[in-house]
Amino acid sequence: MNDTTVAPPSAPRVLEACGLGRSYHGKPVVIDVDLAVPAGQTVAVLGPSGAGKSTMLRCLAGLEPIQSGSVAFQGDTLAKPGTKPRSFAGRIGMVFQQFNLFPHLTALENITLAPRRVRGTGREKAEADAFALLERVGLPEHRNHYPYELSGGQQQRVAIARALAMRPELMLFDEPTSALDPEFTREVLAVMRNLAEEGMTIVTVTHEMEFARRTADRVVFMVDGRIVEDGNAEAVFTRPTNERTKQFLQQILGE
Ligand SMILES: Nc1ncnc2c1ncn2[C@@H]1O[C@H](COP(=O)(O)OP(=O)(O)O)[C@@H](O)[C@H]1O
Ligand SMILES: [Mg+2]
Incomplete structure (x- = not known):
């Protein structure tokens, strides 16, 4: 579709x-x-x-x-x-003006949180999916960065990847x-x-x-x-x- x-x-x-x-x-x-x-x-x-x-x-x-x-x-x-x-x-994925990333979690952890908690996805699968999403938004090398280590544009791309992780x-x-x-x-x-x-x-x-x-x-x-x-x-x-x-x-x- x-x-x-x-x-x-x-x-x-x-x-x-x-x-x-x-x-x-x-x-x-x-x-x-x-x-x-x-x-x-x-x-x-x-x-x-x-x-x-x-x-x-x-x-x-x-x-x-x-x-x-x-x-x-x-x-x-x-x-x-x-x-x-x-x-x-x-x-339904939602992305706001303010990125609202979890400040105490890395980019990868921000993305894997909901699939693991809400969908019960296993850690390995959730991380592989998250890594693929980070590649898709152009940030594969930033997976272990915390939000404060990222620019606004990078944070927003992580926020988009986080929403996409729930398919x-x-x-x-x-x-x-x-x-x-x-x-x-x-x-x-x-x-x-x-x-x-x-x-x-x-x-x-x-x-x-x-x-x-x-x-x-x-x-x-x-x-x-x-x-x-x-x-x-x-x-x-x-x-x-x-x-x-x-x-x-x-x-x-x-x-
Ligand atoms: N939680 C709220 N409580 C009371 N009024 C609100 C609330 N959120 C928005 N408004 C009012 O609703 C109107 C539309 O706001 P909003 O949807 O934010 O407009 P826009 O996004 O187009 O700028 C505004 O007058 C705003 O003050
Ligand atoms: Mg508005």
Whole structure:
């Protein structure tokens, strides 16, 4: 199922949010969001600060309860109002702006922890898998380094490898490069691009317009809790229909 980058419309949906709503203390923050993501698609979520992008992503990850609508993952209910969201134990990988590595564990130990604890993978197998993942993110020689010995970009690549170690069917990224210096941003985006090209299903909040334009199959623009624009990158960038999208793109692209 992960062999195409641009999935046809009939492709099975890995993720499906319908009428998703989330409020904090009665204040709606995510409003009536419909988002169906077929297998193999890369979706870039753009929008101004405070638009509700992170909140939406956490709802899609099952990290927050929702007040209306529903979220399904691989056809199974992930979240609905009035119940605790279901955890899919690593089948949904999440990478945050702050890398959140365990500071007292090496790169290798960070990556093997969940497979060993949650999946019961044996040490040798978990370490072999982790080493292969470190090679994939370009860090095989850093396996025994602690997070403080790694640059931000290296830490973020370890965080991606850690999520991949659980063999996720969906990867969610929340501004994965926003805390990085520009020289490290590129290496993290390269890892994400490889993942996309290998057919991973991805939803990423990002301010990297080049990534959204070149790598994403689809761009979603959020304002005030709502998705106001949803289409392929070229269409959203060159022919935005929403006034706020136009303003945002003008500001950020300086056009
Ligand atoms: N845990 C929370 N409690 C209360 N309000 C929150 C919480 N998290 C986010 N918000 C509010 O929800 C709105 C959307 O925030 P967020 O999802 O972080 O937006 P974005 O990621 O687009 O910048 C903001 O007004 C923010 O203050
Ligand atoms: Mg955010």
